[in-house]
Amino acid sequence: MIIQFNPKLFSLIRAGMNKKQLSKDILSGVVVGIVALPLSIAFAVASGVSPEKGIVTAVVAGFLISFFGGSRVQIGGPTGAFVIIIFELVNQFGLDGLFYSTIAAGIILILFGVFRLGILLRYIPQPLIIGFTSGIAVVIFSTQIKDALGLMQSNIPADFIGKWGVYLKNLGDINIWAVLITAATIAVTLLANRIVRRIPGSIIAILLLSVIVRVFNLPVTTIGSMFGDIPSSFSVHIPVFDSGMWLSYLKAGLVIALLGGIESLLSATVADGMISGNHRSNTELIAQGIANIVAPFLGGIPATGAIARTATNVKNGGRTPIAGIVHSLTLLSIMLFFGKWAVYIPMSCLAGILIIVAVNMSEWRSFVSVLKASPFDSIILLTTFLLTVFVDLIVAIEAGVVLSSLLFMKRMSDIADKRIDAIVDSDVIEDYSSLPSGLGVYEISGPLFFGSARTYAELIKEVGIRNKVLIIRMRHVDFIDQTGMHAFLDTIRILHKNNITVILSGLNNEVHQRLLKNGITRYIPDEFICDTYAESMKRAVSRHLV
Secondary structure, X not given: XXXXXXXXXXXXXXXXXXXXXXXXXXXXXXXXXXHHHHHHHHHHHHOOOOHHHHHHHHHHHHHHHHHHOOOOOOOEEOOHHHHHHHHHHHHHHHHHHHHHHHHHHHHHHHHHHHOOOOOHHHHXXXXXXXXXXXXXXXXXXXXXXXXXXXXXXXXXXXXXXXXXXHHHHOHHHOOHHHHHHHHHHHHHHHHHHHHOOOOOHHHHHHHHHHHHHHXXXXXXXXXXXXHOOOOOOOOOOOOOOOHHHHHHHHHHHHHHHHHHHHHHHHHHHHHHHHXXXXXXXXXXXXXXXXXXXXXXXXXXXXXXXXXXXXXXXXXXXXXXXXXXXXXHHHHHHHHHHHHHHHHHOEHHHHHHHHHHHHHHHOOHHHHHXXXXXXXXXXXXXXXXXXXXXXXXXXXXXXXXXXXXXHHHHHHHHHHHHHHHHHHHHOOOOOOOOOOOOOEEEEEOOOOEOOOOHHHHHHHHHHHHHOOOEEEEEOOOOOOEOHHHHHHHHHHHHHHHHOOOEEEEEOOOHHHHHHHHHOOHHHOOOHHHEEOOHHHHHHHHHHOOOO
């Protein structure tokens, strides 16, 4: 097996870098680094960890994803999709559990890439993606109400209903200054994004409102009053591994890997459309894996490709991974030289930024569109959404994948049944009224898999028993799964036992080889496996079988 690991940066370096484009990439990287600063801090705080962990993740993981990645323009770092997973992991297992779960996710992502499973993640149903994305948005929104209202209660329940119960009971303790800062953050961010294109509205809101809070000494919670100083250096920490928790870490790691893989490849695909490019999905997954293995050792949290920051990179002229590398170096510079000023950022200001993120993540238009579509898609959407909000994301994804698989099986079975009914109703596809006495023809129309195997087997048996010779046409059988193989061979065995000669026609090479490996020649001689229907008819007549 050849491992598909071919980073875009290496390919571009071999081809030669354009100096003019290089300057555009550097400028774009600086802009994206500034955009990433408030988001990295906000996502870390919302995840229940200290602010610098978000910056460290954007610096370390962002650099590695761009350096080793399979996309020209992907920007990596902490994202909103991971907020509730990290929050729940920290509550259940502490930072040590988050450390090992993230590393497990990194290993799984690398294995996804090594075994070329990048393409399989594309088959995750859209209703499932919209369901958990919308659910994550609702959860992020609900976690920000405490800071948005300036409530001082500690130990807010993790569950959705309990959380809102505490909010409603403590409405009398609202800090009006915090509410005003939250509202001002939302207004300034949205307005600035429309007027000033080059500078992110969130940065303008943070700078303006942090200065106002500092100058007028407003009584609101800040990053400094909640978390203390932000470190201006990296430190390596390896917690003690609890061997009794390995299965829990692996389970959480698998969910992080699935979610991270889906989001990173979705982001890369969106970016491809913007630049008319073509990312390397398996290389991208390996890069994501490397980033998630390395980042925890330096204090980072799970990371993936960020759609909003990637789109910002493209809009600002970034076209090579150099932009992503510069973005991480820009954040590193800010952390080292300006991190001490971040302690003055009001928590209500970060809450305002995350409320905007949650609204943008909600995909409410897509949500409504799916509800208006088929009942099957609506069931997947609502189940995943409700489990994400009221239970947890791990359960939601597990249930969503299982439910999607079951509903897919049901759809395939229904399609197979319709094909079978159509054939039975019309006495097979072609006119066989002039067939010799004792000769029957039956055509299998479509794949012979678990959803249709039993019905096909019963009909083949029914047609075969009435004749001396049965020609089974298999020109439309693209594949046979093990259930279909077992049912088919069992039926042929019964016909053979009743001295009924079976002739097969129109098999493709793959189906033919599978039948041979499973011993079809015990019941049907190789000479009675024909390429065409005409050949099978000639074989039946010439051998005086009928």
